[in-house]
Amino acid sequence: MSANNNPPTPSNFTVKKLCDKTDLSSFDCSYDDELRLNDFLHKEAFEYQQEDMGVTYLFYNNDDEIVGYVTVAMGFIRKKRTPLSVEGDDKIHFPALWLGRLAVHSSQRKSGVGAYLVKWCIGFAKKASVDVGCRFIVLVTKEGYRTKFYTKHGFQKCIVELDGNKKLLFFDLKNAKS
Numbered sequence: 001m002s003a004n005n006n007p008p009t010p011s012n013f014t015v016k017k018l019c020d021k022t023d024l025s026s027f028d029c030s031y032d033d034e035l036r037l038n039d040f041l042h043k044e045a046f047e048y049q050q051e052d053m054g055v056t057y058l059f060y061n062n063d064d065e066i067v068g069y070v071t072v073a074m075g076f077i078r079k080k081r082t083p084l085s086v087e088g089d090d091k092i093h094f095p096a097l098w099l100g101r102l103a104v105h106s107s108q109r110k111s112g113v114g115a116y117l118v119k120w121c122i123g124f125a126k127k128a129s130v131d132v133g134c135r136f137i138v139l140v141t142k143e144g145y146r147t148k149f150y151t152k153h154g155f156q157k158c159i160v161e162l163d164g165n166k167k168l169l170f171f172d173l174k175n176a177k178s
């Protein structure tokens with residue numbers, strides 16, 4: 001699999017939900033995979049989905065190869081970790097889409113696939129928010145280039161210490177272009 005230099009567009013990818021017939025054998029995101037996202041997809045994602053803990057979406061290129069995946073679930077963010085204050089609202093938590101996993105095939109890195117996956121998640125959460133309250137996207141990732149990657153796409157860091165050099169990030173869907 002070779003990386004393409006042009007940024008991917010919606011026509012470059014087909015998105016499919018993980019199912020029992022999905023062939024994952026050619027997918028490998030094990031390079032620089034401190035968060036064990038390769039193992040998760042190959043060993044845990046299907047069972048996780050059957051338990052309704054997270055749904056995995058796979059992104060196929062025009063050659064029908066999987067170039068990346070995301071796993072999403074319902075989630076929340078504590079109000080005090082966002083800059084948002086809603087007049088007359090005594091909520092402690094705000095509804096959010098939990099972006100549990102996001103990874104790109106090792107051979108496809110730095111060619112815009114990751115950016116495409118993030119934008120797809122923002123569009124997905126915006127669509128979901130029409131039918132169920134959903135104001136934010138929330139995720140946990142490692143401090144370093146990963147947090148820069150997300151902040152470049154409009155995510156903000158929460159002031160909260162997590163174990164293992166990890167950061168909680170959120171995206172306000174009201175900031176997303178329709």
Ligand SMILES: CC(C)(COP(=O)(O)OP(=O)(O)OC[C@H]1O[C@@H](n2cnc3c(N)ncnc32)[C@H](O)[C@@H]1OP(=O)(O)O)[C@@H](O)C(=O)NCCC(=O)NCCS
Nearest residue numbers: 032033037102103104109110111112113114115141145149
């Ligand atoms: C993080 C990840 C999803 C980025 O995917 P990608 O397809 O390489 O992302 P893009 O091509 O859209 O570009 C990402 C940006 O991050 C930078 N970047 C990507 N990998 C990098 C690395 N190893 N070191 C430094 N910067 C890096 C790129 O230079 C680019 O910045 P630019 O747009 O300013 O040039 C990918 O590296 C990955 O799958 N990593 C392993 C799994 C993981 O850690 N996922 C995130 C956990 S939530």
